[in-house]
Amino acid sequence: METSMRLTLWPLRLLVTGHLVAVLAQPVLAGRFLTGDVDAIAVHGAVGSSLAAAGLVLVVAASVYVLAGRGRVWVAPAAVVLLLAEGVQIGAGYTRNLALHVPLGVTVVVASVLLAIWVWTPSAGRVR
Known part of the structure; x- marks a missing residue:
């Protein structure tokens, strides 16, 4: 693996993994609220x-992974789409639009899981 790829892939892996942990906490916290834990x-x-x-x-x-590390080009637009989805998700949550909030939340969780799986595969470390 090329040095620039290694230097850009490891921060991406750690950030995607941390992001996934926070995303996976969300349905747990929503479930706790629904079972009576109002806090x-x-x-x-x-x-x-x-x-x-x-x-x-x-x-x-x-x-940085795409530009400096010469990683897969689709990763940056995927991260942007995920960010936009999370922005819409936040708005839907605060306006209590559960018809949008719940299915979009499932989509964010699935996308985050898939990205986290991919970023730890050997394919993520290959230079394009």
Whole structure:
């Protein structure tokens, strides 16, 4: 693996993994709220809002991976789409639009899981 690829892939891997942990906490926190833990919704909102900041950092890391590390080109646009989806998700949550919030949340979780799986495969370390 080329040095520039290694230097850009490891931060991307760590950020994607941390992002995934926060994303996976969201349905757990929502479930706790639905079972009567009213304080869990505040944590759910805080974690959701922090995901926007994490998503922005993820976009930067993905862009550096693509441009400086010569990684797969689709990763940067995928990170942007994920960030935009999280922004819409936050808006839908705060307006209590559950008809959008729940299915979009499932989509964000699935996309985050798939990205996290891919970033740890050997394919992610190959220069394009």
